[in-house]
Amino acid sequence: MKYHLALLLYRLFLLINLPVLIIVLLIRSTKHKAYRQRLSERLGLVPAQVKPGGILIHAASVGEVMALKAFVEQVLTTYPNTPVTLTTFTPTGSEQVKKLFKDRVQHCYLPLDIWPCTTLFLRKLAPKAMVFMETELWPGLLSQSAGKNIPLLLINGRLSENSMKSYRKLSWLITPALQCFAAILPQSGQHRDNFLRLGADPKTCTVSGNLKYDISVTPEISSKQAELSRLMAGRKPVWIAASTHEGDEQLILQTYQKLCVNTPELLLVLVPRHPERFEKVHRLCLDAGLSVKKRSAAQILDSGDQVWLLDTLGELMAAYALSDIVTIGGTFSHIGGHNPLEPALFKKPVIVGHDMGNFAEIHQQFTREQAVIQLSAEKDTSTQLANQVQVLLDSPEQAKALGDNAYHIVQQNQGASSASVQTLTRLMANKA
Numbered sequence: 001m002k003y004h005l006a007l008l009l010y011r012l013f014l015l016i017n018l019p020v021l022i023i024v025l026l027i028r029s030t031k032h033k034a035y036r037q038r039l040s041e042r043l044g045l046v047p048a049q050v051k052p053g054g055i056l057i058h059a060a061s062v063g064e065v066m067a068l069k070a071f072v073e074q075v076l077t078t079y080p081n082t083p084v085t086l087t088t089f090t091p092t093g094s095e096q097v098k099k100l101f102k103d104r105v106q107h108c109y110l111p112l113d114i115w116p117c118t119t120l121f122l123r124k125l126a127p128k129a130m131v132f133m134e135t136e137l138w139p140g141l142l143s144q145s146a147g148k149n150i151p152l153l154l155i156n157g158r159l160s161e162n163s164m165k166s167y168r169k170l171s172w173l174i175t176p177a178l179q180c181f182a183a184i185l186p187q188s189g190q191h192r193d194n195f196l197r198l199g200a201d202p203k204t205c206t207v208s209g210n211l212k213y214d215i216s217v218t219p220e221i222s223s224k225q226a227e228l229s230r231l232m233a234g235r236k237p238v239w240i241a242a243s244t245h246e247g248d249e250q251l252i253l254q255t256y257q258k259l260c261v262n263t264p265e266l267l268l269v270l271v272p273r274h275p276e277r278f279e280k281v282h283r284l285c286l287d288a289g290l291s292v293k294k295r296s297a298a299q300i301l302d303s304g305d306q307v308w309l310l311d312t313l314g315e316l317m318a319a320y321a322l323s324d325i326v327t328i329g330g331t332f333s334h335i336g337g338h339n340p341l342e343p344a345l346f347k348k349p350v351i352v353g354h355d356m357g358n359f360a361e362i363h364q365q366f367t368r369e370q371a372v373i374q375l376s377a378e379k380d381t382s383t384q385l386a387n388q389v390q391v392l393l394d395s396p397e398q399a400k401a402l403g404d405n406a407y408h409i410v411q412q413n414q415g416a417s418s419a420s421v422q423t424l425t426r427l428m429a430n431k432a
Contacts, residue, residue, distance in 0.1 A: 011140055014140070015115065037091075041108050046121060046125060050124065050125065052126040055075060055085070056130045057071075057075070057084065057131040058086075060136055065096040065100065078425065084104075085106040087109060096314060110138075118138075122141075122150075129431070133154070142177050142180040151430070152182055153423060153424055154178075156210060157187060157192070168198070171198065178199055179201060187209065187416075191207075210413065211417055214414050217345065224318035225321045228295075236265070236267075236324065237265070239269070240268075240320065240327070240343075241327045242319075243329045244330070245273055248329040249281050250284065254382045256307070257290075259389055259390060267305070268307045269307075270285070278294075278309070282311070292306065294311050320342055324393070325349055328351075331356055336356070336359075340362060344403070348406070349406075351373045351385065351388050366409060369406075371406035
């Protein structure tokens with residue numbers, strides 16, 4: 001009874017604030033116009049062409065879509081005659097779904113977690129099973145789905161200590177939401193312990209590994225690699241600064257100018273994390289007095305080009321293959337970093353800043369296996385970064401060792417996708 005009251009209050013709060021939520025989306029659309037498009041899907045109005053009665057898989061944004069690729073591919077193979085609907089919550093995630101899967105999956109936005117919206121959504125889709133990822137917990141939608149006896153599966157479960165602090169304050173709402181899942185597959189024992197501490201059922205909570213390890217070089221990546229290689233026209237050496245955030249670019253550009261003193265032929269490939277910042281980063285490059293070309297212009301680089309701005313989506317993996325050294329953005333402040341496994345797949349040496357909180361366990365493994373260089377928060381970051389990049393440029397043997405160690409970690413930890421598909425198959429068979 002206490003939970004039902006809490007859920008009712010939660011639903012009423014969101015319903016009352018629906019106009020505010022729509023205004024927030026419209027405000028976001030001033031920088032990214034896609035946020036004001038397809039608003040009807042946010043309200044639960046699924047496009048008419050979407051077929052019901054299939055499997056629904058939710059990935060919040062770009063990173064989650066990428067991590068789910070191997071899992072989705074296996075689901076499509078296992079259930080060739082079952083509609084598979086992949087939902088996201090961001091426009092960039094939506095674009096990534098279209099790039100990766102085209103018309104092999106159905107796609108729409110997950111609606112706002114408001115009772116009328118989720119009711120319309122579930123009525124239209126009538127899924128046989130629903131799969132969520134990491135910490136995607138939508139109490140209203142989960143409760144409704146469980147009430148309809150729809151099997152619910154949480155894969156790649158992730159619950160950090162920081163998240164625990166927030167969720168504990170909402171345990172009256174989050175704990176019952178966790179208990180709606182028929183199965184929870186955490187990434188590791190530490191994450192499983194955190195789910196259990198928050199009230200997950202031990203019988204349904206089994207470690208499966210991390211989906212992010214299940215990456216491979218697909219034909220699409222190889223095709224993009226060939227296209228990028230043609231435009232790069234054999235430029236070497238190549239330093240990629242990937243998934244950069246506000247403040248990262250200034251650091252990278254300052255470091256690049258230091259490196260050019262000894263290595264003037266160095267090409268910097270700059271890849272901002274968010275598309276709405278592409279133009280701003282382009283201006284930063286120009287203001288720094290650097291020669292820059294945009295990838296979107298599809299122009300072949302010449303020897304005088306210093307910065308190549310990758311202002312496109314879905315090409316970072318292919319760019320990693322053509323790099324010599326990789327620096328991951330979002331690690332120099334309090335963003336928490338991004339996935340180091342993708343450059344590791346191509347045996348590339350990786351340098352990160354002091355904050356890899358979003359990938360703490362993966363980073364710890366990389367550190368143990370001498371597969372990454374991490375900068376200190378106590379010293380001048382630009383000087384450290386310039387020194388480490390120069391060391392790797394001057395020592396191909398050290399760069400190769402780092403890359404080989406990272407690649408070995410990826411190979412040794414694959415298999416979570418298969419385990420997740422097996423659990424999904426079991427849940428669907430039990431329902432049938």
